[in-house]
Amino acid sequence: MAQVTNPQEAPDGGLTPAIRLRDLRKTYVEGVPVLEGVDLDVPHGQVTALVGANGSGKSTLVKILSGYHAPDRGSRIWIDGAEIEGQIAPAAARDAGLRFVHQDARLVSGVSVLDNMLVGAYHTGISGRVHWRSERRSVQALLDRWRIEVALDADPSNLPLATVSKLAVLRALRTEGDEKISALILDEPTAALGNDDSHNLLTWVRELAARERVGVLFIGHRLPEILSLADRVAVLRAGRIVAEEAAGELDEARLVHHVVGTEIAQFYPDREERRSVEPVLTVTGLGGAKVHDVDLHVGKGEVVGITGLAGSGFEDIPYLVVDPSARARGEVTIDGHKINLRRTTIARRGELGLVLVPADRKNKALAVDLTLRENLVLPRLRSFLRRGGLSRAAEHTDSIQVLKRFGVRPPDSRLAASSLSGGNQQKVVLAKWMSTRPQVLIIHEPTQGVDVGAKSEIFALLAESASQGLSTVLVSVEYEDLAHLCDRVYVVGEGRIVAELSGAQLTTEAITATALMGTERRKA
Numbered sequence: 001m002a003q004v005t006n007p008q009e010a011p012d013g014g015l016t017p018a019i020r021l022r023d024l025r026k027t028y029v030e031g032v033p034v035l036e037g038v039d040l041d042v043p044h045g046q047v048t049a050l051v052g053a054n055g056s057g058k059s060t061l062v063k064i065l066s067g068y069h070a071p072d073r074g075s076r077i078w079i080d081g082a083e084i085e086g087q088i089a090p091a092a093a094r095d096a097g098l099r100f101v102h103q104d105a106r107l108v109s110g111v112s113v114l115d116n117m118l119v120g121a122y123h124t125g126i127s128g129r130v131h132w133r134s135e136r137r138s139v140q141a142l143l144d145r146w147r148i149e150v151a152l153d154a155d156p157s158n159l160p161l162a163t164v165s166k167l168a169v170l171r172a173l174r175t176e177g178d179e180k181i182s183a184l185i186l187d188e189p190t191a192a193l194g195n196d197d198s199h200n201l202l203t204w205v206r207e208l209a210a211r212e213r214v215g216v217l218f219i220g221h222r223l224p225e226i227l228s229l230a231d232r233v234a235v236l237r238a239g240r241i242v243a244e245e246a247a248g249e250l251d252e253a254r255l256v257h258h259v260v261g262t263e264i265a266q267f268y269p270d271r272e273e274r275r276s277v278e279p280v281l282t283v284t285g286l287g288g289a290k291v292h293d294v295d296l297h298v299g300k301g302e303v304v305g306i307t308g309l310a311g312s313g314f315e316d317i318p319y320l321v322v323d324p325s326a327r328a329r330g331e332v333t334i335d336g337h338k339i340n341l342r343r344t345t346i347a348r349r350g351e352l353g354l355v356l357v358p359a360d361r362k363n364k365a366l367a368v369d370l371t372l373r374e375n376l377v378l379p380r381l382r383s384f385l386r387r388g389g390l391s392r393a394a395e396h397t398d399s400i401q402v403l404k405r406f407g408v409r410p411p412d413s414r415l416a417a418s419s420l421s422g423g424n425q426q427k428v429v430l431a432k433w434m435s436t437r438p439q440v441l442i443i444h445e446p447t448q449g450v451d452v453g454a455k456s457e458i459f460a461l462l463a464e465s466a467s468q469g470l471s472t473v474l475v476s477v478e479y480e481d482l483a484h485l486c487d488r489v490y491v492v493g494e495g496r497i498v499a500e501l502s503g504a505q506l507t508t509e510a511i512t513a514t515a516l517m518g519t520e521r522r523k524a
């Protein structure tokens with residue numbers, strides 16, 4: 001078990017970093033090391049971004065720091081100059097001053113912001129009663145200090161995602177008694193945010209790091225944002241740090257090269273001229289809690305985007321169209337077949353050729369306990385029937401082919417889905433649904449948490465499928481991707497379609513401006 005020893009022994013010869021790693025190693029499966037001797041410093045008062053391809057070991061490194069995994073023998077870790085030996089106990093990580101905010105860190109809905117901020121840390125008097133008035137005052141002072149304008153009694157489910165993320169960071173930074181904070185580790189906190197929100201959060205985190213002298217280790221995949229807002233960037237590849245530079249001295253092309261190990265010849269696929277044809281999917285008067293009177297259509301082989309500011313309601317559209325439990329109003333037809341939005345089952349919609357790949361892959365899209373083969377063949381079981389039984393051999397051959405085609409690493413169909421890194425799980429989900437050969441594929445945030453190399457591969461696959469006639473709906477906050485990949489983009493503001501962009505109008509800037517103005521116009 002870990003203990004803190006020899007605070008003076010850190011070999012830094014001057015400034016003590018918040019976190020220092022030397023020769024950090026981790027092997028889950030013998031012969032397949034994930035971390036092969038990582039050396040990394042996270043200085044106080046700065047944001048150090050850790051980037052790397054899917055499966056390069058970023059989460060493993062974080063989980064070693066949080067005490068979830070033990071590092072291999074010989075690995076050395078110092079927090080604020082004090083060496084921690086062996087596996088870090090979670091309490092020791094906290095005592096040493098480490099704090100974590102994980103990607104899916106959320107506040108509890110239906111419980112006030114105040115309670116969310118205090119949970120587990122109420123101060124009581126001798127009587128054991130909570131001093132509500134002073135608790136309110138102290139939380140309010142904290143929010144004021146960090147310019148978070150939110151009512152303490154608000155329900156977090158109604159707040160912008162960026163505000164929720166900031167509250168999660170402040171909650172992680174709470175201290176008790178004489179506790180100190182050395183470092184804050186943020187594991188992909190911006191994955192679900194739109195560009196503006198994510199920029200806003202990172203600017204705020206950078207100020208927080210500088211003002212509080214906390215060392216921030218920031219894990220993320222959005223390279224432009226990292227280059228403009230981190231102080232330093234460290235790149236993890238093949239189990240080692242292959243580059244560690246001031247962000248200001250790096251450019252995107254060189255960073256991509258460090259991450260992928262080679263050049264990416266062409267990030268976005270060539271645009272094909274697609275003629276407008278008979279619609280395969282039509283949506284008329286679609287409505288839900290946050291969506292009103294949405295009309296849209298998608299032609300055969302068309303790639304159509306749906307976007308808006310995060311929280312504008314556009315994110316609800318795919319679920320209203322595909323999931324009867326969303327209890328949508330309106331009409332949807334697929335290839336001329338009318339769907340009863342409240343009665344037609346998801347399976348029946350699938351038979352008609354309408355398929356959704358949801359954003360929440362862990363809860364909604366992947367059976368993490370099953371193997372990759374089982375996940376991949378599940379929606380196509382009938383095609384593996386041979387003389388009344390399922391052919392394991394056919395399933396095996398097919399799933400290996402699919403894994404290779406979608407660049408899943410490792411392409412081993414016997415692995416449990418839970419053992420893959422987040423980005424590789426996403427590739428499996430896409431592979432699973434794209435290989436059912438649907439007529440209309442709706443994909444919500446297809447590249448969330450996916451590395452830059454795999455992203456480019458996924459875009460090429462989407463373009464190829466579209467050219468073979470697949471109608472695709474991309475529902476995303478990634479405006480630049482939409483501008484490059486789509487034939488048309490619907491922009492939603494306050495739950496209604498405020499613009500339809502195509503041809504020369506379809507640019508990143510136009511999507512951004514329309515998303516912002518659409519909402520403003522409705523407010524005016």
Ligand SMILES: Nc1ncnc2c1ncn2[C@@H]1O[C@H](COP(=O)(O)OP(=O)(O)OP(=O)(O)O)[C@@H](O)[C@H]1O
Nearest residue numbers: 028054055056057058059060419420421422423424
């Ligand atoms: N508990 C585990 N058992 C076996 N292998 C594991 C386990 N956890 C992770 N791995 C493997 O370790 C490697 C690194 O995974 P990790 O989740 O650390 O990557 P990552 O860099 O965080 O990826 P991503 O960007 O996709 O989230 C992957 O090949 C993964 O399959």
